Amino acid sequence: MTVCAALPVAATEEAVEVPGPLAALRGTLTRPGVASAAVLIIPGSGPTDRDGNNPLGVAASTYRLLAEGLAAKGVATLRIDKRGMIGSAAAVADPDAVTVSDYAGDVQHWADLLRAKTGAACVWLVGHSEGGLVALSTAQKAEGICGLILVATPGRPLGQVLRDQLTANPANAPLLAQAFGTIASLEGGRRVDDGALHPALASLFRPAVQGFLIDAFVLDPSKLLAAWQGPTLIVQGERDLQVSAADARGLHQAALRSELFLVPDANYVLKTVVSPDRAANIATYRDPRLPLAIGIVERIATFVTAPRAR
Numbered sequence: 001m002t003v004c005a006a007l008p009v010a011a012t013e014e015a016v017e018v019p020g021p022l023a024a025l026r027g028t029l030t031r032p033g034v035a036s037a038a039v040l041i042i043p044g045s046g047p048t049d050r051d052g053n054n055p056l057g058v059a060a061s062t063y064r065l066l067a068e069g070l071a072a073k074g075v076a077t078l079r080i081d082k083r084g085m086i087g088s089a090a091a092v093a094d095p096d097a098v099t100v101s102d103y104a105g106d107v108q109h110w111a112d113l114l115r116a117k118t119g120a121a122c123v124w125l126v127g128h129s130e131g132g133l134v135a136l137s138t139a140q141k142a143e144g145i146c147g148l149i150l151v152a153t154p155g156r157p158l159g160q161v162l163r164d165q166l167t168a169n170p171a172n173a174p175l176l177a178q179a180f181g182t183i184a185s186l187e188g189g190r191r192v193d194d195g196a197l198h199p200a201l202a203s204l205f206r207p208a209v210q211g212f213l214i215d216a217f218v219l220d221p222s223k224l225l226a227a228w229q230g231p232t233l234i235v236q237g238e239r240d241l242q243v244s245a246a247d248a249r250g251l252h253q254a255a256l257r258s259e260l261f262l263v264p265d266a267n268y269v270l271k272t273v274v275s276p277d278r279a280a281n282i283a284t285y286r287d288p289r290l291p292l293a294i295g296i297v298e299r300i301a302t303f304v305t306a307p308r309a310r
Helices: 062-073 088-092 099-118 130-139 159-169 172-186 206-215 222-228 247-254 278-286 297-307
Strands: 012-018 025-031 037-042 076-078 123-128 146-151 232-237 260-261
Touching: 012 099, 025 062, 025 088, 025 099, 037 062, 037 088, 037 099, 037 130, 037 159, 037 297, 062 123, 062 297, 076 172, 076 222, 099 123, 099 130, 099 206, 099 222, 099 297, 123 130, 130 146, 146 247, 146 297, 159 206, 222 247, 232 247, 232 297, 247 260, 260 297
Parallel strands: 037 076, 037 123, 123 146, 146 232, 232 260
Antiparallel strands: 012 025, 025 076
16 A cells, blocks of 8 residues: 655645647646745656656656645645646657757746746746756746756766766677767767667667757756856755766855755655665665655755745
């Protein structure tokens, strides 16, 4: 039996939507009786849904647990399905034919809705993983953004992240020259012929996602953060197998006005892991019964409700 944390008695959940390119984008608004702040949760990479789950083996319900925890602290949240996926599947014909810029435009629409629904003067963007890059991109030109909470967000351009991930696996050694050449081409805005790629690389760089990669590769999270002048909290688990504490420190160095919150025993899905055992770490990705690591909800709630000079 799956045990879910109950919403605070005064909190409510409401299905909401905003217009998408072809059909509505959909999400869930969670509101306490009286909200002291409003937070928009932006999902990470791939087919990750509004609860933080995906069909690739993730069922940790990280975003749902975060929404419930923040509601208990008097913070309203809106969590969303990305265009072309899950509840927003009909919004575009091809979920791969999107860019970070597309997602950022959607986030602006969601932020406007959240402000209208809650009466908040501005909203906070919580971006997890790739969602952190989307949050940073949105904040460059959006209005009504209070600040950013970047969770497990890479501090380097995606091309460098991919190079490091490929290099980390010794089995990839014979593929690195071709992989690095492909990344360089995409970084230069040039599409590649996947038919000429090794089969192990053809799926990673398939034509459907090359437009997204070209758009994403030119974005440097640290430079985007340096250009953002608003409040920023960087949250990073030190047991994260996908994004390192070095990334979080790099982001913090890019904007020393930001706040850095390292959580020693938290992993990528913000669950507690007390050993270096990889299998034990990955097992938490599939267990929605596990609570979020201690301190994460509290730190985010304190950050978004803290009085600030206008």
